[in-house]
Amino acid sequence: MTKAGRAGTLPSEPAQARRFGRVRDAQATALLEDYVELIADLLADAGEARLVDIARRMGVAHPTAAKTINRLKRQGLAMSEPYRGVFLTEAGARMAERARVRHRLVVRLLETLGVPSEVAEADAEGMEHYISDVTERVFTQFVGRKGV
Amino acid sequence: MTKAGRAGTLPSEPAQARRFGRVRDAQATALLEDYVELIADLLADAGEARLVDIARRMGVAHPTAAKTINRLKRQGLAMSEPYRGVFLTEAGARMAERARVRHRLVVRLLETLGVPSEVAEADAEGMEHYISDVTERVFTQFVGRKGV
DNA sequence: TTTATCATGTAGCCATGGCAACAATTAATA
């Protein structure tokens, strides 16, 4: 037996496996997205993105930030000379821009639904990485229809 | 200089660090939540939760699932005897229930906004772990007002 | 121009979460 049950709430095995696989993929890029987004913001806002500032804003020790930045460089998303600040490649800048758009969209969606700004910012920082293109379009429509 | 800029889009340093810290915390428990939720579903649906089935549904190799289940046991969320299926402790069952509620809520919210069911299920699998209590309440209100 | 401070780099440690390969046990079938 053990196979019968009551046709429960479980999705099909391949479908569920696919979903969890997509979550793993998204998780793998989530941190990189946050880094390039932050670097872009620092460049725009302060003219440079220093390791110390990146580390402080991410809330991690500086060697942790250094390692992640090396990973960005290996993946062709960032560049830097020793003891100089960090810059984004074309690809990095594109990723940052997409991340920024999605970030602000999710914040706006949450605020439109009535979530307080501070909470919206906090929750968006996690949620933003798991939104598909389809959902992104739906969100855009919704915040357009409602708030301005 | 380098400090001036144009009072840009950046949040305060401590606020931003706090947010990223919360994201890291949520990420750390995300996988555990998915496992206990799946185990609960398998128990309800098939009467037992076997390692093979868990691994297949998670889309990972069985040693990967075995390691995660050991972690669940270490954290007092699951129990199992060698070569028998996996069960949840009180704490594990509670976590599963909360995960299940949030999962379905996020799916319903997305569907209510007009996201197709299949996409809603996929996106919810990632988003669900980053929703604060406040946002959860807002979502509940919203789907209550709208849907049904 | 020394000297002190600050920023960056580097090494090594740990836990997580993937994998493949092989061993041992349990269940199914011949």
Added chain:
DNA sequence: TATTAATTGTTGCCATGGCTACATGATAAA
């Protein structure tokens, strides 16, 4: 019952993403 198949366990590998401690380079103060 004996053999085969399936399940579970175990080991060892890798990359990621945290940390501390220490070395080195650059900047600011004395």
